[in-house]
Each structure stands twice: as C-alpha cells, then as structure tokens.
Amino acid sequence: MFDLPILLQxxxxxxxxxxxxxxxxxxxxxxxxxxxxxxxxxxxxMGLAFYAMWLAMIRWQWPHAAGFALGxxxxxxxxxxxxxxxxxxxxxxxxxxxxxxxxxIVLAExxxxxxxxxxxxxxxxxxxxxxxxxxxxxGVAITNWDLRALAITIAMSLALFAYLRFTRNGQFLxxxxxxxxxxxxxxxxxxxxxxxxxxISAVFVAAGxxxxxxxxxxxxxxxxxxxxxxxxxxxxGGIGSIHGAALAAVFLSLLQSASILVIPSAxxxxxxxxxxxxxxxxxxxxxxxxxxxxRVTRGR
Amino acid sequence: MSAVRVVDVHKHFGGIVVAENINLELHAGEILGLxxxxxxxxxxxxxxxxxxxxxxHGEIWLGDxxxxxxxxxxRARLGVARTWQHIRLFPTLSVIDNLLMGPRDYPxxxxxxxIFRLGARRAAAAAARERAMAILAxxxxxxxxxxxxxxxxFGQQKLIGLARTLMNDGNVLLLDEPMAGVEGQAYxxxxxxxxxxxxxxxxxxxxxxxxxxxxxxxxxxxxxxxGCVEQxxxxxxxxxxxxxxxxxxGGKK
Amino acid sequence: xxxxLSVLILIGIYTILASSFNLIIGxxxxxxxxxxxxxxxxxxxxxxxxxxxxVPIPAAIMLGSLFAALMSVALSLPSLRVSGDYLLIASIGxxxxxxxxxxxxxxxxxxxxxxxxxxxYAGPYRSLAxxxxxxxxxxxxxxxxxWLTHGDYxxxxxxxxxxxxxxxxxxxxxxxxxxxxFAFGSGLAGLAGALYAHYFQYLTPEQFxxxxxxxxLTMVVVGGMGTTIGPVVGALLLTAxxxxxxxxxxxxxxxxxxxxxxxxxxxxxxxxxxxAGLFGKPVRQ
Numbered sequence: 001m002f003d004l005p006i007l008l009q010x011x012x013x014x015x016x017x018x019x020x021x022x023x024x025x026x027x028x029x030x031x032x033x034x035x036x037x038x039x040x041x042x043x044x045x046m047g048l049a050f051y052a053m054w055l056a057m058i059r060w061q062w063p064h065a066a067g068f069a070l071g072x073x074x075x076x077x078x079x080x081x082x083x084x085x086x087x088x089x090x091x092x093x094x095x096x097x098x099x100x101x102x103x104x105i106v107l108a109e110x111x112x113x114x115x116x117x118x119x120x121x122x123x124x125x126x127x128x129x130x131x132x133x134x135x136x137x138x139g140v141a142i143t144n145w146d147l148r149a150l151a152i153t154i155a156m157s158l159a160l161f162a163y164l165r166f167t168r169n170g171q172f173l174x175x176x177x178x179x180x181x182x183x184x185x186x187x188x189x190x191x192x193x194x195x196x197x198x199x200i201s202a203v204f205v206a207a208g209x210x211x212x213x214x215x216x217x218x219x220x221x222x223x224x225x226x227x228x229x230x231x232x233x234x235x236x237g238g239i240g241s242i243h244g245a246a247l248a249a250v251f252l253s254l255l256q257s258a259s260i261l262v263i264p265s266a267x268x269x270x271x272x273x274x275x276x277x278x279x280x281x282x283x284x285x286x287x288x289x290x291x292x293x294x295r296v297t298r299g300r
Numbered sequence: 301m302s303a304v305r306v307v308d309v310h311k312h313f314g315g316i317v318v319a320e321n322i323n324l325e326l327h328a329g330e331i332l333g334l335x336x337x338x339x340x341x342x343x344x345x346x347x348x349x350x351x352x353x354x355x356x357h358g359e360i361w362l363g364d365x366x367x368x369x370x371x372x373x374x375r376a377r378l379g380v381a382r383t384w385q386h387i388r389l390f391p392t393l394s395v396i397d398n399l400l401m402g403p404r405d406y407p408x409x410x411x412x413x414x415i416f417r418l419g420a421r422r423a424a425a426a427a428a429r430e431r432a433m434a435i436l437a438x439x440x441x442x443x444x445x446x447x448x449x450x451x452x453x454f455g456q457q458k459l460i461g462l463a464r465t466l467m468n469d470g471n472v473l474l475l476d477e478p479m480a481g482v483e484g485q486a487y488x489x490x491x492x493x494x495x496x497x498x499x500x501x502x503x504x505x506x507x508x509x510x511x512x513x514x515x516x517x518x519x520x521x522x523x524x525x526x527g528c529v530e531q532x533x534x535x536x537x538x539x540x541x542x543x544x545x546x547x548x549x550g551g552k553k
Numbered sequence: 554x555x556x557x558l559s560v561l562i563l564i565g566i567y568t569i570l571a572s573s574f575n576l577i578i579g580x581x582x583x584x585x586x587x588x589x590x591x592x593x594x595x596x597x598x599x600x601x602x603x604x605x606x607x608v609p610i611p612a613a614i615m616l617g618s619l620f621a622a623l624m625s626v627a628l629s630l631p632s633l634r635v636s637g638d639y640l641l642i643a644s645i646g647x648x649x650x651x652x653x654x655x656x657x658x659x660x661x662x663x664x665x666x667x668x669x670x671x672x673x674y675a676g677p678y679r680s681l682a683x684x685x686x687x688x689x690x691x692x693x694x695x696x697x698x699x700w701l702t703h704g705d706y707x708x709x710x711x712x713x714x715x716x717x718x719x720x721x722x723x724x725x726x727x728x729x730x731x732x733x734x735f736a737f738g739s740g741l742a743g744l745a746g747a748l749y750a751h752y753f754q755y756l757t758p759e760q761f762x763x764x765x766x767x768x769x770l771t772m773v774v775v776g777g778m779g780t781t782i783g784p785v786v787g788a789l790l791l792t793a794x795x796x797x798x799x800x801x802x803x804x805x806x807x808x809x810x811x812x813x814x815x816x817x818x819x820x821x822x823x824x825x826x827x828x829a830g831l832f833g834k835p836v837r838q
Contacts, residue, residue: 038638089825099828101584101641102770106820109767113813120806224763225649231642266657273650277631280643284635350722376724390715393708401712404724407705425705468724 005139010257016146017215018253019153022246023208024226025233026157027201029245032234034177034197040104041082042230044111045202046223049075050209051115054124054218067126072206079202082107083195108224115220126213149211156207157246160200164242173197177240225272232276238286248287303328303471303503304380309348309358318344319355320527326503328471331494333518333535334507337547341527342507343385346474350382351375362472377404379470385477387457389449395460396445399432400425402467428467435463439489455486462490466497473497473504479513491517511539523547558680562752564792565687566745569694571772571784573741578770579778580702581734582714583637585644586766587628588742590651591621593761595743596750597661600670603751605660610673614747621743622736629735633728648766652758666757673751683752690748694741699781701737710734764813771816774823777830786831791816 024046031039052074056067086107090100132144164170175183176193184190212218212226230245233252237244252275259271304326311319318341326332334342347353349360351372360367367375381402389398400406407424436442439459441452449457458478465473478490494517498504508514514521515535522532525547531538538544574588599617602608608616632643656664674682701707713720713727720727750756768791776787795812803811823830 038641095828096582097638098578098582098584099824101638102774102820103824105586105641105645106767106770106817106824109763110814110817110821113764113810113817116810117807117814224645228646228649231645235642270650270653270657273646273653276643276646276650280635280639281631284639352718352722371726372718372721373724373726376722382722384719388716388719390712390719392711392715397708397712400708401720401723401725406709406725421705464723 008138008140010260011254012140012142012146014254014257015250016143016149017257018250019149020208020211020215021226021229021233021249021253022153023156023204023211024230025237025245025249026160026242027204027208028227028230029234029237029239029242030160030204031197031201033240033242034173035083035087035194036177037087037100038104038231039198039201040101040108040227041079041086041111042201042205043108043223043227045075045078045082045205046209046226047111047115047218047220048078049202049206050126050213050218050223051119051124051220053126053210053213054119057126058124058128068206068210071209072203075202075206075209076199079198079205080195083198087194088191108227112220112224119220121219121221123217123219124213125217126210145215149215152207152211156204157243160204161243163200169196228272228276232272232279236279236283236287241286244286302326303363304349304505305361306345306349307359307361309345309355309360311344311348311353311355318527319348322348322358322527322529324522324529324532326472326505328501328503329498330520331498331504331506331518333514333521334505334524335509335514335521335538336524336530339526340524342524343476344527345524346382346476346505346507349375349472349474350380376468376470379404379468380472380474381465381468381470382474383458383461383465383476383478385480387449387454387461389457389461389464391448391450394446394448395436395441395452396429396432398449398460399435399464399467400428402464403428403431404468404470432463432467435466439463439493440485455482455484458482459486459489459493462493466493471502473502475504475506477507477509479508479510515539555680558684560792560796561684562680562687564789565684565691566749567769567772567788567792568691568785569745569748570742570769571776571788572691572695572698572781573738573745574769575773575776575778575780575784576698576702576741577735577738579773579780579783580707580710580714581731581738583629583633583731583735584641585628585735586641586763586770587644587648587651588739588769589761589763589765590648591625591739591742592746592749592765593651593655593756593758594624595621595740595746596756596761597655597667597746598743599747600667600750600756601661603671604667604669610671610751614744614751617747617750618740618744621746622740625736625739626732629732633731648763652762655758662756664758666755668755670750670754670756672754673748687748687752690744694744695781695785698741702781764809764816767813767816767820771820773830774820775830777833780830780832780834783830783832 028039028042031037031042049071053067053071056062056070057064086103087100090103135142164173172183172188173193173196175186175188176190180190183193229252230249233248234245236252237246237248255275256271259268263271302325306322306324309319309322311317322345334345336342344353348355349367351367351370354368362375362378362380365378390401393401407421407428433442433445436445439462441456441459444452444456444460449460452460458481462475462478475494478494479487482490491513494504494506506518518535520532521535521538523530523538523544530547531541531544570588570592577583577585577588595617598620599613602616603610603613628643628647629640632640655661661667672679673686702710709725709730713725713730717727772787772791773784775790776785777783794815798808798812
C-alpha cells in the first residue's frame with residue numbers, strides 16, 4: 001500500500017488537481033482580503049460559469065475557447081452585478097455583517113436551486129472524454145491535463161501577485177484591504193477596489209471551473225462543497241494572505257488524496273468537514289510556519 | 301497596600317511600543333491625574349488595567365490579585381470600573397436599563413437561576429433598581445430614567461456613563477476624559493461625584509486635558525509621553541516642570 | 554380532515570423551529586445554517602432511544618432535545634471562541650458534514666433512513682391528539698422565548714448586541730450568553746425534531762438538508778427578526794405556501810428546487826425592500 005510509485009502518483013495527481021482548488025481559494029481569499037466579505041456568492045458564480053460553458057461547449061458545440069469566453073463573461077458580469085447592486089447597496093445602508101452574510105449565503109443557494117431546476121442533477125462535464133494524453137515519467141503517469149492545469153494556475157497566480165505588487169491598481173487593492181477609510185482619504189475609491197477584487201476573482205473562478213469541468217463532473221450542488229474547500233484553505237493560510245490560501249489549497253488537496261490510503265471510502269466525503277473543524281479548533285488564525293521557513297517565504 | 305499596582309508593564313502592537321516599562325500605583329481614597337498629549341498611551345494604560353489588552357511583559361495587581369490572566373469581565377466583577385473617551389451608553393436601552401447593566405453581579409445573567417431562585421433574583425433586581433434610582437437622584441437626573449440616551453444632552457449622557465460605573469460599586473474607578481465637552485451644572489456635579497467617591501475610599505484615576513480639573517481634584521499626577529511614564533509627583537510639581545512643558549507644549553510656555 | 558391536521562402539525566413544528574431560530578439569529582445575532590441538523594439530532598436521538606433502548610417516548614423526547622442542545626455546544630464553543638464569522642462557516646460544515654455522517658451510520662438507518670419509529674399516540678384520533686399536543690407545545694415555546702427575550706435576560710442580550718466590548722467591561726460574559734442562547738435554541742429545535750419523529754415515524758437525511766435551512770431562515774426573515782410574533786406568522790405563511798404548490802402536482806425533481814428558489818427569493822426581496830420583515834421594527838443601524 002505504501003510503495004513509492006503509488007505514493008508518487010498520488011502525490012503528483014494531488015498536486016495537479018489542486019490546480020482548481022488553488023484558483024478557487026485565491027478567488028475567495030482575494031475578496032475576503034480586499035472587501036472583508038465572506039463571498040459565498042462565489043459558489044453561485046462557479047455554478048453559473050460552469051453551466052454557461054457547458055451549454056456553449058456541449059449543447060451548442062462551440063469551440064472551447066468561445067465556450068470559455070462565455071463562461072468568463074458570465075462570471076465577470078454576475079460578480080460585478082452582485083457587488084454593485086448587492087454588497088454595495090447593503091454596505092451603503094450600514095447593514096450589519098449579519099445581513100451581508102444572509103445575502104451571500106441565500107443568493108448562492110438561490111442560484112444553486114435555479115441551476116438544479118434548469119439542468120437537473122445529472123453530472124456533467126465540459127469535454128466528451130476526460131481522458132487526455134498520458135506521458136510516463138519515472139513511473140508516474142502525467143497527463144496533458146495535469147500540465148496545462150499547472151501551467152495555467154502558476155501563470156495566473158504569478159500574474160496576480162505581480163499585479164498586486166507592481167501596478168497602481170493592485171496597490172490600491174492592498175491599501176483598501178488594509179484600511180478602507182484611510183485609503184479613501186487618499187483619493188482611492190473603496191467601491192472601485194471592491195469591484196475590481198470581485199472581477200479578478202471572477203476570472204480565477206472561470207479558470208478554475210474550466211479546469212474542474214474538463215477533469216471531473218459537476219452537479220448544481222457541487223460548488224458549495226468546492227467552496228468549503230476554498231474557505232478552509234483561506235482560513236488555514238491565514239486570513240489576509242492570498243499566497244497562504246494558495247499553498248493551503250495544495251496542502252489540503254494532498255491531504256485529501258493521501259487519505260485514500262488510510263480511511264475507508266465511505267468516510268471520504270466527510271473528510272473535508274472534519275478538516276474544517278480541526279482548522280477552526282486549532283488553526284483559526286492560520287497555520288504558523290516555523291520562523292525560519294517564514295523568513296524564506298516572506299513577502300505578500 | 302495600594303489598590304492597583306502596575307509593575308513593569310510593556311505592550312507593543314506590531315512595531316509600535318504603546319506602553320514601555322510602566323510603573324504606577326493607585327491608592328484608595330486618592331484621585332490620580334493621568335496627563336499627557338494624545339497618543340501618549342493613557343487610554344492604552346486603561347485598556348491594560350481593565351483587560352482589553354494583555355501586557356507583553358509585566359503584571360498588574362488589584363490588591364493582591366494578579367490581573368493579567370483574567371478576562372475583562374472578571375476584572376470588572378472584581379471591582380474595576382471604567383468610562384470611555386467616547387460615551388458608550390447602550391443606545392437602544394433606556395437610561396435606567398443602562399444603569400441596571402452596571403452591577404458587578406447582574407441578577408438576570410444566568411438563564412436558569414431565574415427559574416430556580418426566582419425569589420432571590422427578584423429581590424436582587426429590586427435592590428439594583430433602587431440603587432440605580434438613588435444614583436440618578438444623586439447626579440441630579442431623577443427624571444431621565446426612562447429616556448433613551450440619545451434624547452439627552454451630551455453632558456447628561458456623560459454623567460449617566462459615570463453613574464453606570466458607580467453601579468459597579470468597586471474599588472477602582474478609571475475615568476477616561478470625563479470632563480471633555482462637559483460644562484455648567486454637569487461639570488459641577490461630576491466634580492462633586494468624583495470627589496465623593498474618592499472620599500468614600502475608592503481609588504480614582506482620571507485622564508484629563510483640563511488643567512483646572514486636575515488642579516482642583518487631583519492630589520497626585522502622572523505625566524505620560526510616547527508610552528512612557530515621564531514624571532510623577534504632586535500636581536504642582538508636574539505643572540511647574542520644564543520637562544513637561546517642553547514635551548507637552550514643545551517649549552517653555 | 555387528516556390532511557388539515559397534518560398541515561396543522563407541520564405548522565406547529567415549524568413554529569417551534571422558527572421561533573427557536575429567531576432566538577439564535579434575531580435576538581442573539583448569531584448566524585448559523587445548521588438549525589436543521591439539531592432538528593435532525595433531536596429526531597434521531599429520540600427515535601433511536603425509544604427504538605433500540607426502549608426509553609418511553611416522553612423521556613425520549615426530552616433526551617432528544619437535550620442531545621441536540623449538548624451537540625450545539627460542540628459547534629458554538631470552538632467557533633465563537635474565534636469570532637461570530639467562524640460560527641457561520643463552522644455551521645455550514647456542520648450542516649453539510651453531519652448529513653454525511655448520518656448517511657454512514659447503519660445504526661441510524663444510514664442513507665435509507667430510520668423507520669418504524671414508535672408513534673406517540675395510537676388509535677383513530679391519533680392525528681388530532683398530536684395536533685393539539687404540538688400546537689400547545691408550540692404556544693408554550695413561543696411564550697418561553699418571549700419571556701426570555703424581554704426582562705432581565707433580554708436586556709442583557711440587547712446590551713450585548715449594542716456594544717459587546719462595553720458589555721464585557723461592565724462585568725458581563727458575552728460568550729456564556731451566546732452559547733446558552735445557541736444551546737437553548739438548538740435544544741428547542743431538537744424538541745421539534747423528536748415530536749416530528751414520533752408523528753411521521755420515518756426519518757431520512759434528505760429531510761434535514763440545506764433546503765430546510767433556507768426555509769427556516771425565510772420564515773424568520775419574512776416574519777421579522779427579533780420579534781416574537783414574526784416567526785409564528787412566518788411559519789404559518791411558509792408552511793401553507795408549499796402546500797399550495799403541492800397542488801400543482803409537479804414531479805419532485807422540480808418541486809424541491811422550486812421551493813428552494815421560492816424561499817430564497819423571498820429572503821432576497823425582503824432583505825432589500827423590507828429588512829425588518831413583516832412585523833419587525835425598522836432595522837437598528
């Protein structure tokens with residue numbers, strides 16, 4: 001059960017499939033950091049983007065690029081609308097965080113029911129066959145999907161970090177994340193920052209959903225569970241740390257895959273929730289690396 | 301034995317030291333003035349004593365009880381009562397209800413004590429109400445009991461805030477700028493109340509910018525600057541000090 | 554007649570659920586989506602205690618309620634130690650996760666469900682007896698919640714909602730109050746569950762899913778959070794409404810999501826047009 005080739009395979013596959021988890025986690029962590037909102041609507045956006053892509057690619061036989069573009073457009077438009085007509089309105093009314101939570105959760109649920117009504121509960125994927133070309137490297141099967149997923153994820157993550165670090169708009173996001181009212185005094189519009197954060201999240205969501213849909217199958221209630229993964233990763237990585245969330249997502253994916261070796265399959269579904277409780281109990285402020293490792297990975 | 305002893309207390313937030321090597325004593329029956337420019341760490345010190353922040357080093361003693369491991373509500377139940385720079389009366393509760401939240405042991409707090417000891421609880425509640433009305437009479441606002449705090453003028457709200465701390469009936473009163481923005485009758489009343497409380501044996505510490513208040517009421521004073529205790533002594537000594545003038549006003553007045 | 558009685562019984566059960574949830578979210582300000590789970594825990598615990606351990610039904614019901622209350626502490630204590638936000642997240646995990654757990658426990662009937670639970674009353678007037686019992690209990694629960702939220706304890710809850718830091722500085726312990734409210738509310742949900750189990754005699758995990766959560770939340774939001782009468786009216790309206798939809802004779806695959814959409818869209822509409830609900834006072838800023 002524990003021989004090396006199997007472990008390597010599990011490890012590799014876990015890292016590869018962590019790609020979409022990383023994208024979802026980054027999306028969630030970003031909106032939480034900048035807008036201080038637990039954006040559960042992301043689950044709804046994930047669902048809508050997926051089914052838009054599915055309609056385009058499978059039902060209407062569009063080329064993949066066009067289908068992806070549609071899903072991306074849907075994600076961006078919905079996210080922007082939720083921010084502009086939802087969160088912003090509630091914020092302007094000085095609504096309590098209770099109200100914002102209720103709004104986010106309920107909207108996500110509404111979208112989930114809508115999608116169930118429209119598309120049923122049959123699992124759907126974005127490609128006719130999820131098998132892609134395999135290469136054997138040192139006994140480990142590496143698929144083209146794996147490579148593409150990793151490439152896309154790494155590229156997008158780096159692009160985001162560069163954006164946040166080096167562009168004016170990116171730095172505005174940090175400023176608002178740090179201290180919204182203060183940033184406003186310096187002429188930075190907090191509302192624009194919130195909108196920008198939501199839109200960027202939407203892009204990551206679209207990419208994540210595309211990767212997920214080309215490897216696994218989706219049902220309308222899946223996004224909420226996938227979201228939970230992103231939430232756990234965000235908490236474990238430390239609220240406010242986007243790269244923390246990304247790393248935590250990889251770690252959790254490895255944990256999930258490795259768990260096959262030790263727990264019976266019936267309990268696999270409960271694992272995520274169990275991890276959630278462990279995280280809340282023992283790591284609510286994030287997992288603290290030992291000091292020397294922190295120095296190496298320093299820099300937001 | 302002093303009522304409150306702050307011993308070698310040190311506190312920092314991130315890279316900013318807000319309290320450095322603080323040593324301070326509060327005695328029963330005295331009114332200690334805490335003065336210093338904004339940002340000197342006076343409110344931080346109150347937060348450390350009342351428990352909102354925990355010191356990084358050092359200890360705070362209430363009599364012979366070490367406070368640092370105790371949460372805020374425990375310290376209040378031991379008799380540490382404070383007011384705030386900004387009035388923090390509960391806006392949706394009436395004045396009398398605000399006061400009724402003040403006693404150290406709130407009769408209605410435990411859910412089931414109400415069911416099992418109804419008689420005792422009712423008696424305690426009645427007693428608290430009597431005390432609250434008496435305090436309202438003492439501060440000259442007997443008719444404000446059923447009003448909402450927002451309906452009262454600023455000075456009266458501050459008096460009610462003070463009154464609420466009196467409901468605690470504790471040994472330590474920490475008053476954060478009680479006189480700021482208060483004038484006329486409310487000012488007089490507040491002065492008198494603070495004097496009376498000290499005379500009754502409580503240890504009172506007052507943060508104030510109002511020099512005449514400090515002069516009239518405080519016997520001792522402590523000058524803080526940048527998180528440190530720069531000087532302590534009698535009020536006259538401090539007010540005559542050149543060092544204080546320089547730090548406070550940026551040069552001899 | 555039978556049909557009307559079972560609707561009345563449902564109204565009674567949902568009144569208890571909505572009222573207890575209102576205590577938690579409307580008065581206590583604690584947001585959780587796991588209320589159906591405590592409903593489930595009470596139902597299963599009571600059913601199993603009676604079925605497998607021969608505990609007489611009234612005692613089993615008490616047990617179910619107590620069990621739900623105790624389990625709620627397992628959720629609220631670690632979460633609230635961190636913050637209220639965490640309670641929401643943990644409750645989502647609890648709600649989704651516990652159903653998984655129940656599905657895997659054969660002792661509780663697994664995914665197929667628990668059946669043959671004993672009925673509280675027997676005989677031709679069973680439903681009538683049940684209806685009267687539940688409506689009386691529901692009225693008592695509403696009265697109890699009202700008594701709790703007005704008077705000394707209610708004053709403390711209100712002060713805590715107004716300014717928690719100041720509240721603690723007066724010597725009050727907000728954690729104790731929050732956990733107590735949560736346990737009390739969840740225990741009442743468990744009570745409703747136990748009553749439900751001994752009437753309908755059949756439990757499956759599906760009955761306690763996220764749609765239930767949306768439904769209960771809708772009842773409270775539409776009725777008016779933080780009021781006594783709000784959840785009662787909400788329960789009445791929203792138990793009657795789905796019944797009206799049943800008459801459309803739609804397939805169940807359409808029914809469930811349609812109901813879900815109805816509840817959630819009601820909440821959204823009220824959230825933006827009338828956040829205080831039908832009977833609430835204008836929302837405190």
